[in-house]
Amino acid sequence: MTRHTGKVVCDITISVDGYSAGHHQTEERPFGDDGGDGTGAGLHAWMFDTPDENRAELARMGSARAFIMGRNMFGPVRGEWDRTWNGWWGDDPPFHAPVFVLTHHAREPQPMEGGTTFHFVTGGIGSALEQARAAAGDGDVAVQGGATTINEYLAAGLIDELRLHIAPLTLGGGTRLFEGVPPLSLELVGSRAASQVTHVTYRLPRRGTAP
Numbered sequence: 001m002t003r004h005t006g007k008v009v010c011d012i013t014i015s016v017d018g019y020s021a022g023h024h025q026t027e028e029r030p031f032g033d034d035g036g037d038g039t040g041a042g043l044h045a046w047m048f049d050t051p052d053e054n055r056a057e058l059a060r061m062g063s064a065r066a067f068i069m070g071r072n073m074f075g076p077v078r079g080e081w082d083r084t085w086n087g088w089w090g091d092d093p094p095f096h097a098p099v100f101v102l103t104h105h106a107r108e109p110q111p112m113e114g115g116t117t118f119h120f121v122t123g124g125i126g127s128a129l130e131q132a133r134a135a136a137g138d139g140d141v142a143v144q145g146g147a148t149t150i151n152e153y154l155a156a157g158l159i160d161e162l163r164l165h166i167a168p169l170t171l172g173g174g175t176r177l178f179e180g181v182p183p184l185s186l187e188l189v190g191s192r193a194a195s196q197v198t199h200v201t202y203r204l205p206r207r208g209t210a211p
Contacts, residue, residue, distance in 0.1 A: 006140040008129070008158055010150050011061045013043050013165040013197070014177050020147040022174040030076070030088055033171065043167045046197035053194050057165065065139025066132040067099040068125075070149035074101045074118065081107050087118065098135040100128040102149060125152050147177045154181045159204050162186070166198045 014020050020043070022033030031043060046054055071077075075087045087093065092113040100119050107120040121128040132141040143153050153159050164177075178184075186202035193199075 005138045006065065006133075006136055007160040008141050008143065008153070009064065009161045009163065010143045010145075010153070010159050011057075011163045011165065012145055012147065012150060012177060013046075013167060014147075015043060015167055015169050015171045017170040017172065018176050018178060019171040019174040020145065020177055022171045033174070042169065043171075046165065046167065046194065050194065050196055054197065054199075057163075057192075057199050060163075061142070062094065062096075063140065064097065064142035065136035066097055067095050067142045067144045068128050068132050068149070068153075069099060069101055069144040070146055071101060071103045073144060073146045073149070074103075080105050086110055086112065089116075092116075098132070099144075100132050100135075102128055125149075125156060125158070129153075129158060147175045147179070150177065151179055151181050154178070154184065154204075157204075157206060160206060161189070162202045162204060164200045164202070166200065168196065168198075 012020055021031045024033055047058065051058060073088075075085050077083065077085045089095075089112075093099070093116040096115040098117050098119060100121050102125065103120050103122060105120075106122050109120070110118040112118070119131065121131065129141065143150055143159065150159075154162075184204060186204060189201040189203050191198065191200045
């Protein structure tokens with residue numbers, strides 16, 4: 001088998017107190033009490049209000065060749081797939097690459113416009129990473145989120161580079177990055193402050209065994 005030579009990376013926007021989403025998430029308000037209207041306008045204002053100022057970070061976020069996400073980041077449906085639901089992302093998701101969705105309930109792959117295909121993985125984080133690496137070739141694999149999924153990969157020692165986008169607000173509760181993750185030693189690679197966000201990149205020593 002050809003060895004995957006790209007990195008396993010993660011981009012996530014968090015509040016100053018470490019939350020990627022607030023309480024009271026619903027289908028209409030996927031980020032819950034996020035400092036805005038629940039659709040990401042609070043935490044993720046930097047993406048929408050000042051995209052030119054953050055062009056490099058946005059381009060880097062979209063440069064992975066395969067993506068992994070948890071089921072909650074795909075969509076709010078729980079249990080069996082008992083209704084048609086192709087995710088939060090609309091008809092033309094922004095990934096334009098294979099996306100591997102962690103779930104306990106099998107489902108056939110869902111091709112979308114623009115080159116995105118959602119693949120539903122029931123074998124856990126190792127299986128999802130193995131499939132994403134095969135799809136990415138020599139490109140990067142991005143663990144997209146949410147924080148619960150990222151925490152699993154961090155705890156397993158399978159993230160090479162962690163890119164935090166820190167919004168200048170606190171949420172006081174919700175879904176928190178590093179929850180349940182053992183202590184980590186991070187190497188600062190770079191940081192940049194912008195008007196609505198601070199971008200910080202860390203390198204992590206690989207501790208886990210690659211699938």
